[in-house]
Amino acid sequence: MQHARFALACLAALAGAFPARAQEPVKIGLINVLSGQFADAGIQLDNGIKTYVQQHGDVVAGRKVEFIRRDVGGVALDVAKRLAQELVVRDNIDLLAGFLLTPNALAAADISTQSQRFMVVMNAATSIIITKSPYMIRTSVTLPQAMGTFGTWAATHGIKKCYTMVTDYGPGHDSEAAFQRAFKAAGGEIIGSVRFPVANPDFSAFVQRAKDLDPECIFIFIPGGAQPAALGKAFAARGVDLNKTKVLGSGETTSEQALKAMGDAALGLITAWHYDYKSVAPLNVEFVKAFNQMHGRNPDFFSVGGYDGVHAIYEVLKKTGGGTDADAMVAAAKGMHWDSPRGPMSIDAQTRDVVQNIYIRRVEKVGGELVNVPFDKIDNVKDPTNSGG
Amino acid sequence: MIASAFGVLFDGLAYGMLLFLLSVGLSVTLGMMNFINLAHLSFAMLGGYTAVALTNNLGWSFLLTLPAAFLAPALLSVVLERVLYRRLYGASELDQCLLTIGIVFVSIAAAAYLFGTVQQAVKLPPYLRGNIAIMHQSVGVYRLFLIGMALMVAIAVLAALEHTKFGAKVRAAVDNQRMARGLGIDVDRVFAVAFALGSGLAGLGGALAIEIVGLDHAFALTYLVYVLIVVAVGGLGTIGGSLAAALLLGVSDMAGKYYVPQLGAFFIYLVMVALLMWRPLGLFGRR
């Protein structure tokens, strides 16, 4: 009896000494915003991630993928930095991902550099972010990429003079600078500009100022949420006819929710963006269907940023054979390209930033619904700031 | 410039009227019971969501939802007053602030839970949409409607205060609570009714606000600052004061953004601080 037990114990010890090949999960620290005024965008980003995992499973290169989710609660640099620090130090994550807002991404980039962790930015759109850590890639969009392209497009498609109106914060400044620079470089003239305060409830005064100059074109950048509807109403109230005056904006201004809120006041708005859920590309149709089944609503550009972010992580892991060394992961990511629901996209080999198509769309009524109808596109746009474009 | 100034003035007037509707209840309850109810806009939010739920889910016409938007918060305020507020009538300002901030937080979370964090919108009936021309100026029909409604409310409230027995009791309680009690006026009941009316008006304001400034789960906090500014500047316990302050702030905010947009939100805070330093009790406050 005792011999048998002893033998069993030895066997158990031996088995313990040679465990099955390291099946430790790959831990991904997901820093997002799930509460407060940006909650909806953060939730959509997370939904995109969940959709991808549901479609492709949670095992990559023989290892299980585990997401550890953290909520910053809004714009909070010290909280974002602390969460990133704790994820590294306490939870031993292998890589950082998520990042809805620019300031949070900037703060966490420090930790990525210090602790040498691979970092995937899935939404934040300011150019300089990518320069803050050598282990970072981005799968969303940059504002200069979209708005700079737009400026060039506008000037080369019959628009000579433009008035710009942006919200007075980082993304607004970025868009204003990118659009104006590109517009002027392509021969256009900026006849005036104004910046509105963040969370401005009523745009009438600003729209009136624009109208006083009787511009042929108005460029706008505002965040999502309450702003697009308020702006649309201000245009209608001040009698700005979108057929006579071209109004150019970013895709956030004509998102599904914004269009519902603006109603017919949005008809004729021209926007430049990288994704619309109505795209009929087969990969997108599949994505939208799966997304709807899982979450009961349509995806948006936040979701596709998350979706492609996870895709990038999975592909990188396949290339490194499951290894999570930051240098190896970044090397694997550089130059990677794939077909996404948004169209073809890739990770620039020099700047590690996202390269993708930018579509020019106009808001039209299709089948009784307001839709962004694409009528032009610019292929393989790089971020002009960092690639010297 | 003058012509477009009219447009700005008109929009500022509408915005000011909206602020008035949202603030008048707070001014009266603050003046009467000295109770700082920072949760005042939670009632506005309830009114807004009531209107949204009724138009979007049950297909009611927008105008019909307005009485409901008034009643729902009024009823809720009666309950809350009995259960919570009554306990803190004699408490310090700080405690009242904190209790009501707690209520605001709970209401925000409840709104997020029930309706999500998405922006809400109401479908306006066709006769409230679009613009009409007045003196060669394009003015929004809805804004006209809003101004009209707010004026009607202001007149009704002022008339009630001046010409009804209840109004007299309210005025007495605002002027000198102890004396009023001494004269046999049931101040607690007067307050409960006035509180309900004020909350109901806030709810009405909340429903009317959706078309102008939108509605989301954080509404109760976002606009709290503006309402506090109106009440502090106008003076406590005066309808006329609230109206004057709301219009002043609405128009000056709009004008500031039109003529000096670089100042942005700076302007409204500067005006408030300056006004309060000059008249700490508000423009029309007594005590």
Add this chain to the structure above:
Amino acid sequence: MSAAAVGEPQRYLEDQIKWRRVELAFWAATLLPLLLTPSYLVLASQIAITALFALSLDLILGYAGMVSLGHAAYFGFSSYTAGLAARWGWGEPISGLIMAAAAAGLLGYVTGIVVARFQHLALIMITLGLGLLLAEAANSASWLTGGADGLQGVRMWRLFGVFLFDLYGYTAYCYALAVLLLAFLVARRITYSPFGLALRGIRERAIRMPAIGANTTAYLRKIYTIAATMAGAAGALLAQTTETVSLETLSFQRSADVLVVLILGGAGRLYGGLVGAIIYMIARDQFSGLNPQYWYFWIGMLLIVVVVFLPNGILGGLARLLPAARRSA
């Protein structure tokens, strides 16, 4: 107050200022995270900073009775000063802290001249307004402050030339804790001095103070400046230990949060801010892991419960239960 206290204020003060055993135990316990939970040191630093900020608010709110909704102005102002100093090449922590706290103190002195004249709603609104104005100015001056993206390029030198601000946060926590203790000792001295008693008098019945020869406005200005300096120390600590500064440090949100923290622990009791900070920060950290969206719900309920059932905060509730720990406020 005992009969002895009425007749001999000096002895009363001396008696009150003696260190109780539970206090010594508390401070000894603050060293525990270094040994037991080193992976939580970053959170612990944040708690220490919040505690310092709440302590500074307690001086004007709990002891002098001034309700301020804009106290974050001094916190944020100092934060940016310390951050900018580091960005422009002077990354020495201690001198940076002193400089930034002094700057906040100066701002407190100037604004205190205005603020100390008002009471009730006007005071609340003016402090709110001043805070909002500063926040707007900081947003507009994005060339200086970095705007919504926050201040970049803040690099701190080693503490005492030896200790690097590391990823785990050992240095940061020791530094923050030391500053907190120092500030606490100062606050303790102030509140248990004749000046502190005068402040309590002002809080209770300001109208009567001139009758005993106290210059109310001057006292209020003095404590307001001290509180601003202390809030500045907290702000500078945040900038230095996290090597970032954001607009949020000046926001109404931060002013409101510190108010909640202080009330939770109990205003007018020196340890109220500290206890409140520990509970609030740990609760928030735990909840944002579990249930991020409904954090507001729970904190709202907690506030309601505390105000209705524990009007003097947690420490006040404890004081009612434990006469031995009672310390008259």
